[in-house]
Amino acid sequence: MDHAKTEEPYWRPVFEGYEFSRAWEEENLPDVVFLVYNDHASAFDLSLIPTFVLGTGAAFATADEGYGPRPVPGIESDPELAAHIAHSLIRDDFDLTLANEMTVDHGLTVPLSLMFGDVGKWPCKVIPFHVNVVQYPVPSGARCFALGRALRKAIESYDRPLKVQVWGTGGMSHQLQGPRAGLINRAWDNAFLDRLVEDPVGLSRVPHLEYVEEAGSEGIELVMWLIARGAMSDLDGSGDVEVKHRFYHVPASNTAVGHLILENHTRAQEPAEGVK
Incomplete structure (x- = not known):
């Protein structure tokens, strides 16, 4: 997107997969997105490795990741x-690190650009929520899933009527280094998507x-994704939940x-949260 290459043959199928999502967002625009992402040594490096970071400030600037900030607005x-x-x-x-000041990198801004x-x-x-998935030890899927359940309780107990979406982000199968660099496992990825919808507790x-x-x-x-x-x-x-869109x-x-877009339907109200 930043280099105007979205219509090139290699990249076009990727961005076509988000056309439905952009239309859905226009029809279901939230007041707030709670965006779960991981920092890539922009705000946090090996000198400071928090497991969960909740952004509590009023605004967060786009990070300079070594070649200048992405040409997108801060949040x-x-x-x-x-x-x-x-x-x-x-x-x-849940032991959180609270950040009133930090920068946000492509882990957060790319999902916003896509949507x-x-x-x-x-x-x-946008409320940023960083999860350490870079430096071990990292939190378990079970811990992230439990945090998501507690997050729902937190949002629903807020005393103002806001429309809130929860976005879980992160790449599917990939390895960037070592003998298996370039690994892609389509079967495992699609089984993950199946289980995320049908068997999240087991997943x-x-x-x-x-x-x-x-x-x-x-x-x-x-x-x-399990937090969302x-x-x-x-x-x-x-x-219950309804699968509005699935793309791989x-x-x-x-x-x-x-x-994935999972639309949340409660028995007492209209659809509330969309989960990415």
């Missing part, structure tokens, strides 16, 4: 909702070693691209 956040979520999650025994396009300002507020129990063996060293990023899935109402019987594509550089 405006919702510090009041973020503070409420912080209180709720910490009371539920909202080339804009001068993002059309909603949350998949151990780290399976992610590494089957999806490559960077495939562990998929645990971040944990925020859905079907898990406690208060509603290889190649996209050296990473498999997968994308």
Whole structure:
């Protein structure tokens, strides 16, 4: 997108997979996106390795990742909702790092670009939530899934009527180094997408070693999707989810691209959260 290559034959199929999603976002524009992502040594490096970081500031600038910031706007956040979520999650025994100041890198801005396009300002507020999936030890899928369930409780207990979407991000199977560099596992990726919809509890129990063996060293990023899935109402019987869109594509550089929109339906209200 930054180099105007989206219509080139190699890249066109990737971006076509998000055309439905952009239309869906226009019809279901939230007040706030709670965006789960991982920093790539921009805000946090080996000198500081927090497991979960909740952005609690009013705004966050785009990071310079070594060649200047991406030509996209920074994000405006919702510090009041973020503070409420912080209180709720910490009371539920999740140890968070709270960041009033940090920069946000491509792990956060690329999903926004894919869903909202080339804009001068993002059309909603964004609360950044960083998960360490770079330096071991990293959190388990079960821990991320439980955090998602606690996140739903936090959002629903807020005393203002906001439309909130929860986005889980991260590449599917890929490995960037070593003898298996370039690894892509289509079958495992698609089984992950199946289980994320149909058996999220069982999927949350998949151990780290399976992610590494089957999806490559960077495939562990998929645990971040479980935070978003944990925020859905079907898990406690208060509603159900509807698959609005599913997309999977290889190649996209050296990473498999997968994308889901799960629309949350509760029995007491209209569709609330969309989960990416």
